[in-house]
Amino acid sequence: MEAVPSSIAGAMLSSLFDYIFERLFASSEFLNFARLNKWKNLLPKIRAILDDAEDKQTVSRAVKLWLSDLKDIAYDAEDIIDEIATNALRRRILGETQMTGIGSKVCRFFPNCFTGLNLSSVKFSARMGSKIEDITVRFEGMVEIMNALNFFVRSGEGRLERVRYGLRSTSSLVDESRVYGLGMDKDEIFQRLMYVEIGEIGVVCVVGMGGMGKTTLAQLVYNDEKVENLFELRVWVCVSEDFDVVRVTKILLQSVTKEGCRHSQGDLNSLQLQLRDVLSGKKFLIVLDDVWNENYERWDVLLRPLLAGAAGSKVLVTTRSEGVAFIMSKCGGYHLQALSDDDCLSIFASHALGASNFDGHPTLKGVGEEIVKKCKGLPLAAKILGGLLRGKVNDDEWKNMLRRKIWDLLEERGGIIPALKLSYHHLPSHLKRCFAYCAILPKGYEFDKNELVLLWMAEGLIGQAPEEKQVWDKGLAYFHDLLSRCFFQRSNSNKTLFVMHDLINDLAQSVAGEICFHFEDNSGDKLPASIKKLRHLSFTRCQYDIFRRFEVFDRAKSLRTFIALPIDTSSSTASCYLSKDVLQELVAELRYLRVLCLNGYRINKLPNSIGHLEHLSEDATAYW
Incomplete structure (x- = not known):
C-alpha cells in the first residue's frame, strides 16, 4: 500500500509554494518563458486552499493522496526554476569570461556548457518549454481535482491552529x-x-x-x-x-x-x-x-x-x-532537562501498573525498561505509553509495544504528538523547510551547527543575498531560532555539538514525508514507498560500500542530496572504501544533485562525469 504523508506535511508544502512563487518574481530570467505566466495564476489558487486541505486530509484519504501528488509536482517545478536560474548564471559567466579572455578555460571545466551559445540557448529554451508545459498540465489537473474536493479559502492572516488542535487548557491541580x-x-x-x-x-x-x-x-x-x-x-x-x-x-x-x-x-x-x-x-x-x-x-x-x-x-x-x-x-x-530512565520508568509503571515499581510484576520489568528507553527522558511520553498498557499484564502485549515505533504509538493516543505538531506549525515558513530537511539526520546523530548551515545553504533553503557572509549569517540565525524553540538541544557528551530528541526527529520525518530518507544497513524493509519522489538521501558509511547497496536508489533521478554520515571534516580519518561504480553509474546520473558529501571514503579521483552535475553548490564542495 502506498504510504500517505502525515497531516502536517501540507504545512511544509505551503512554505514550498511560497518559495516557488517568490522565485518566479525575483529574477528577470524567468520573463523569457511565457508559459510560466500560467504558474503565476495557478499557484496562488492552489496555495489559497492548502490550509483547508491540510485539515481535511486527516479524514480523507483522497485529500492525502492529492497533497502527496501536489508536493511531487511542486518539487519538479522547483527543479525547473533551478535549471533556468543555473542556465542564466552560466550565460552570465560566459559573457564575463569572453570579455576577459579566459572563456576557453571555463569551457574546458564545463565541457557541455558554452559551445555554440546561440544554438544551445535555443535548444535549452525548447527543452524548458516542454518541461514547463508538462508541469503546467499537471498543475491544471490538480486544480480540477481540487475543485472536485470542495476546498474553501481560509480568510484572515493565516489560520488559528486551535481550530485543529483545540485551545489547550490546564489547571493548577496535580497528582x-x-x-x-x-x-x-x-x-x-x-x-x-x-x-x-x-x-x-x-x-x-x-x-x-x-x-x-x-x-x-x-x-x-x-x-x-x-x-x-x-x-x-x-x-x-x-x-x-x-x-x-x-x-x-x-x-x-x-x-x-x-x-x-x-x-x-x-x-x-x-x-x-x-x-x-x-x-x-x-x-x-x-x-x-x-x-x-x-x-x-x-x-x-x-x-x-x-x-x-x-x-x-x-x-x-x-x-x-x-x-x-x-x-x-x-x-x-x-x-528543564530530560528525566533519567529510572524516573521515566517510575512514571511509566505508575500509569501501566498503578505502582511506582515492578514488584508485583517482575517478569515485565525488562520489557518495561526497554520501552522507556524509547522515551528519551520525556515524561509525557512515558505517561502515554504507560496508559496504553494500563490493565495489560500479558508479556506478549508488552513485547508487541516494544517492537512498534514510538511515534506511531503516541499518535494513536494523542497528547504529545499534537503538542509537537503545534510547535512545528508555529514556525515561520522559512524555518519549516530547514527543519524538514533535518529528517536526513538519523536519531541520536550529533552534528555541528556549521555543517547543518552549510547544507541548508547548498540546498538553497537560506535564500540569496549580495554577499555570501550575509547568507551565512542568516543561516546561523535560522539555526539559533530553531535551537531557541527546542527543536535542537546541546549534546550531553560534547557541548559544541547538537542533537534532536528522538521524537523531534520523528516529527521531521513526518513533515518531510517521502522526500527525505536516511539509509541504514538494516533498513532495507523500510525504504520509501516511492523511490522516485525521494529528494534527499543520507546513509551511514560502511567499511566497504559496493554498488549493490545503493542499487535501489538508481530510480531516484531527482535526488538533490547524497551524503555519507557521519560528516567529518578531517580527511586524515578517511578509512572506508566506496566502489567507483557508485560514482560512475549512480551519482554521475543525478543531474539535480546539489550536495555531494563523500568524506570518510578513500577516494583518489572523481570521474569526469561529476563535472556535468551543474547544480552542485560551492557550499557542498567543502565536504569532498
Whole structure:
C-alpha cells in the first residue's frame, strides 16, 4: 500500500509554494518563458486552499493522496526554476569570461556548457518549454481535482491552529504521587521566586520542548506549602497560543476577585484599572502556562497593572521558546532537562501498573525498561505509553509495544504528538523547510551547527543575498531560532555539538514525508514507498560500500542530496572504501544533485562525469 504523508506535511508544502512563487518574481530570467505566466495564476489558487486541505486530509484519504501528488509536482517545478536560474548564471559567466579572455578555460571545466551559445540557448529554451508545459498540465489537473474536493479559502492572516488542535487548557491541580524526578527543579524555581527584585515584577521562565514536564513543574511549585505561605494571592492562567491581553486580563481579574460574571465585560482600560486596584499592595504569584507570544508590546501591556503589586510579587511562565523567555524575563529561562530512565520508568509503571515499581510484576520489568528507553527522558511520553498498557499484564502485549515505533504509538493516543505538531506549525515558513530537511539526520546523530548551515545553504533553503557572509549569517540565525524553540538541544557528551530528541526527529520525518530518507544497513524493509519522489538521501558509511547497496536508489533521478554520515571534516580519518561504480553509474546520473558529501571514503579521483552535475553548490564542495 502506498504510504500517505502525515497531516502536517501540507504545512511544509505551503512554505514550498511560497518559495516557488517568490522565485518566479525575483529574477528577470524567468520573463523569457511565457508559459510560466500560467504558474503565476495557478499557484496562488492552489496555495489559497492548502490550509483547508491540510485539515481535511486527516479524514480523507483522497485529500492525502492529492497533497502527496501536489508536493511531487511542486518539487519538479522547483527543479525547473533551478535549471533556468543555473542556465542564466552560466550565460552570465560566459559573457564575463569572453570579455576577459579566459572563456576557453571555463569551457574546458564545463565541457557541455558554452559551445555554440546561440544554438544551445535555443535548444535549452525548447527543452524548458516542454518541461514547463508538462508541469503546467499537471498543475491544471490538480486544480480540477481540487475543485472536485470542495476546498474553501481560509480568510484572515493565516489560520488559528486551535481550530485543529483545540485551545489547550490546564489547571493548577496535580497528582503528586505520579510525579518523579522534578525535586531539584522545584527547589531551584522556589529559590528564584524568593528573590526580591526592587521596583519591578520578577519573572521566572521555565523553558523546554513539548512534553518535558514544564506544566507539571509549575503545578508542583504552585501547590507547595512554602509557596502558599510566601504569597498572599496565587493565580493560574493557561495562556496557550492565543495571547489575547484582554482575555488574559479578564481571567486574572476573575480569579483574584472570585467574581466571574461581573468582570466578563468591559474594555481593556477598565479591566486593567480594576486589576491594578485589586492587586495594589498585595504580594502575588501569577502562573502563565504555555506561553507562545514573542511580541514584547503585548507583554508590556499585560504587565502594567501587575506593577501595583507588593515587592516580591512574581510571574512564573512556562514556554517552549527561549525567545519568549528573553522577552518576558531579564534573566532568560530555566531550561528543564530530560528525566533519567529510572524516573521515566517510575512514571511509566505508575500509569501501566498503578505502582511506582515492578514488584508485583517482575517478569515485565525488562520489557518495561526497554520501552522507556524509547522515551528519551520525556515524561509525557512515558505517561502515554504507560496508559496504553494500563490493565495489560500479558508479556506478549508488552513485547508487541516494544517492537512498534514510538511515534506511531503516541499518535494513536494523542497528547504529545499534537503538542509537537503545534510547535512545528508555529514556525515561520522559512524555518519549516530547514527543519524538514533535518529528517536526513538519523536519531541520536550529533552534528555541528556549521555543517547543518552549510547544507541548508547548498540546498538553497537560506535564500540569496549580495554577499555570501550575509547568507551565512542568516543561516546561523535560522539555526539559533530553531535551537531557541527546542527543536535542537546541546549534546550531553560534547557541548559544541547538537542533537534532536528522538521524537523531534520523528516529527521531521513526518513533515518531510517521502522526500527525505536516511539509509541504514538494516533498513532495507523500510525504504520509501516511492523511490522516485525521494529528494534527499543520507546513509551511514560502511567499511566497504559496493554498488549493490545503493542499487535501489538508481530510480531516484531527482535526488538533490547524497551524503555519507557521519560528516567529518578531517580527511586524515578517511578509512572506508566506496566502489567507483557508485560514482560512475549512480551519482554521475543525478543531474539535480546539489550536495555531494563523500568524506570518510578513500577516494583518489572523481570521474569526469561529476563535472556535468551543474547544480552542485560551492557550499557542498567543502565536504569532498
